Amino acid sequence: xxxxxxxxxxxxxxxxxxxxxxxxxxxxxxxxxxxxxxxxxxxxxxxxxxxxxxxxxxxxxxxxxxxxxxxxxxxxxxxxxxxxxxxxxxxxxxxxxxxxxxxxxxxxxxxxxxxxxxxxxxxxxxxxxxxxxxxxxxxxxxxxxxxxxxxxxxxxxxxxxxxxxxxxxxxxxxxxxxxxxxxxxxxxxxxxxxxxxxxxxxxxxxxx
Amino acid sequence: xxxxxxxxxxxxxxxxxxxxxxxxxxxxxxxxxxxxxxxxxxxxxxxxxxxxxxxxxxxxxxxxxxxxxxxxxxxxxxxxxxxxxxxxxxxxxxxxxxxxxxxxxxxxxxxxxxxxxxxxxxxxxxxxxxxxxxxxxxxxxxxxxxxxxxxxxxxxxxxxxxxxxxxxxxxxxxxxxxxxxxxxxxxxxxxxxxxxxxxxxxxxxxxxxx
Numbered sequence: 225x226x227x228x229x230x231x232x233x234x235x236x237x238x239x240x241x242x243x244x245x246x247x248x249x250x251x252x253x254x255x256x257x258x259x260x261x262x263x264x265x266x267x268x269x270x271x272x273x274x275x276x277x278x279x280x281x282x283x284x285x286x287x288x289x290x291x292x293x294x295x296x297x298x299x300x301x302x303x304x305x306x307x308x309x310x311x312x313x314x315x316x317x318x319x320x321x322x323x324x325x326x327x328x329x330x331x332x333x334x335x336x337x338x339x340x341x342x343x344x345x346x347x348x349x350x351x352x353x354x355x356x357x358x359x360x361x362x363x364x365x366x367x368x369x370x371x372x373x374x375x376x377x378x379x380x381x382x383x384x385x386x387x388x389x390x391x392x393x394x395x396x397x398x399x400x401x402x403x404x405x406x407x408x409x410x411x412x413x414x415x416x417x418x419x420x421x422x423x424x425x426x427x428x429x430x431x432x
Numbered sequence: 433x434x435x436x437x438x439x440x441x442x443x444x445x446x447x448x449x450x451x452x453x454x455x456x457x458x459x460x461x462x463x464x465x466x467x468x469x470x471x472x473x474x475x476x477x478x479x480x481x482x483x484x485x486x487x488x489x490x491x492x493x494x495x496x497x498x499x500x501x502x503x504x505x506x507x508x509x510x511x512x513x514x515x516x517x518x519x520x521x522x523x524x525x526x527x528x529x530x531x532x533x534x535x536x537x538x539x540x541x542x543x544x545x546x547x548x549x550x551x552x553x554x555x556x557x558x559x560x561x562x563x564x565x566x567x568x569x570x571x572x573x574x575x576x577x578x579x580x581x582x583x584x585x586x587x588x589x590x591x592x593x594x595x596x597x598x599x600x601x602x603x604x605x606x607x608x609x610x611x612x613x614x615x616x617x618x619x620x621x622x623x624x625x626x627x628x629x630x631x632x633x634x635x636x637x638x639x640x641x642x
Contacts, residue, residue, distance in 0.1 A: 261553040292438040299446050306450040310457055317461035320468040328524075328549045328556070402553065403595045 232357045239361025245338050246369045246411070247418040252338040256370060257407040259329055263386045266374030268322075269329045270367025272311060276333050277342060277366075278359040279307040284347040285355035291348070300343040301334075308333045338366060369414075376410050377401045472546060473517070473530070474633075477502050480532025480542040483512040488630040490514075492617055499617050503627045504532075511627050513541050514618075518610030522602040525549040527558070529606055533572070537620055540576070543567040543607065548599075555599030563600075566590040567607075575608045 243249055246256040255273070260266040283303050291299060312330040315323035323330075333339070342362055347355040378384055381401035383391035400406045477487050484504030491500050501516040518529045527548045532541035545559035557563060570576055571588040578592040578600050579585075592600035618626070 258551070259553055265553055290442070292435055292442050294435065295439045295442055299442055302446050302450050306453060309454055313457055313461040313465070316468070317464035320472065324559075328551075399594055 230354070232353060235354045235357040236361040239358065239363070239365035240368070241365075241422075243362065244365040244369055244418070245362055246366065246373075247415050248422075249338075249341065250415075251341045252336050252366060253411070255329070255332055255336055256373060257404065257411060258332075260370050260373035260377055260407060260410075261381060261402040262378040263371055263374040265329070266370030267367060269332075270363070270370045272330050273333050273336060273338065273366055274360075274363030275311055276304065276307045277339055277363045278356065280304045280339055281342055281347040281355040281359035282352060284343040285350060285352045288348045296348065297340070297344070300340055304339045304343070305334050338362065373407075373410055373414065376414075377406055381406060476530040476544040476546060477504060477515045477532075479544045480515050480530050481513045482542070486632040486634050487515070488627055488632055490618070490623070490626045490630055492626075494617055499613065501614060501618060501623075502633075503623070503630070505627075505632060509632070511535055511624070514614070514623065516610060516614055517546070518606040520602060520606035520609060522548060523550050523555050523596075523598045527599070527602050527606055529603060529610075531607055531610055533611065533614070537615060538571060538573065540567050540570045540572060540607070543603075545603070550596070550599045554593070555596040557593050557596060558599050558603050563590075563593060572608075572611050576604050576611075578604050 239245070241248075245251045246253055252273075255269055259269045280300070280303050284300060287299075308331065311333075312323075315330065342358060346358045350358070375385060378386075379390065380398045383389065383395045383397050398406070401410070478484055481487075481504035483506055485507045487502045487504045489500060490503055491498060493499070499516075501514050503514050504512045506512050513532055513535055515530055515532045518531050519526055521527070525548075527550070528546040530544045530546055532543065533539075534541050543564055545564060548556060548559055550556040550558060566584075567576075567590060569587075570590060573588065575588065577586070577589050578597075579589055580592050580597060581594065582591065584591055590600075590604070
């Protein structure tokens with residue numbers, strides 16, 4: 225007997241490559257472009273999003289049988305905003321330095337369409353466990369994407385990596401890389417790269 | 433249950449539950465947040481006046497506005513400079529800056545950005561030491577200025593952050609406005625007199641505890 229339901233491992237794994245949010249789903253591009261001019265900024269945004277994504281996916285999945293479909297989006301937005309505000313207040317009260325460093329990133333999560341996308345596209349149709357794995361996979365995939373974007377931009381724009389001077393004095397930083405234009409350049413390049421690799425993979429798969 | 437009742441019930445339940453949770457969380461966290469802010473404000477006095485070991489709170493009411501400045505004093509009680517908070521609009525919201533002013537009213541001793549909600553990665557770099565440290569020993573006459581993409585040439589200039597001229601400008605404007613206000617409200621000799629009468633903050637807080 226063949227079990228057709230996807231495994232929990234699959235739900236987790238798909239967020240890391242097949243459905244990696246900014247490059248394959250092209251979701252959450254706004255924070256991807258805005259906050260990735262250094263590795264630390266990117267990772268901080270990614271982790272904060274991961275937390276909210278887990279909470280909102282869990283709740284949305286748990287209440288999915290009681291939701292009137294006409295008002296579901298409004299409900300999801302309220303739920304997401306609730307967790308974002310909680311996270312923001314918690315950080316400001318308990319970890320002021322981290323809250324200071326994250327600054328406006330935390331409130332920005334509300335407008336991250338990954339959250340609504342996963343609630344609408346996954347959690348409302350699936351039980352709690354797969355929804356949790358989906359949130360973990362997508363959240364970690366998002367964090368990694370931002371870290372890679374941040375790494376490239378920080379390296380070219382500041383000549384450093386995680387604030388550690390990597391390139392010597394001879395290196396003239398490309399200021400454009402830390403400006404919005406640089407975000408688009410790197411983002412476009414990475415989307416192209418990810419697509420190229422997966423096309424090759426598919427081609428290799430069909431013609432062994 | 434018809435769909436209208438269900439919609440109504442859904443929205444009400446989620447709205448009320450979220451509201452209650454947030455109100456509860458606010459009740460728990462807000463005092464802590466205020467304490468953190470207070471602490472940060474006080475710590476920033478010692479950042480912008482590095483020689484200070486203690487400070488005195490000087491207040492004066494002009495019209496409706498109450499102006500507070502902090503006079504930093506060293507271990508022997510001698511004034512070393514004054515600090516005050518400068519608030520004003522930035523690119524997206526309020527920018528609060530703690531400003532340290534030399535006693536001669538000619539140069540800044542340092543600044544520290546307290547509150548800001550500028551664009552991540554661009555405007556929010558005003559709170560990085562690289563930007564803040566530029567204000568050390570900057571002359572305030574005729575006023576602080578910024579220039580773009582070049583090293584400052586005059587003693588009253590700082591270099592704006594690339595890609596964040598509006599935020600840099602806002603900080604400079606805030607500082608200029610606050611300095612002008614303080615200079616007008618607290619003339620030098622009056623400041624010294626007020627400072628002599630006031631008690632250090634550490635002594636006052638001890639009295640509160642008694």
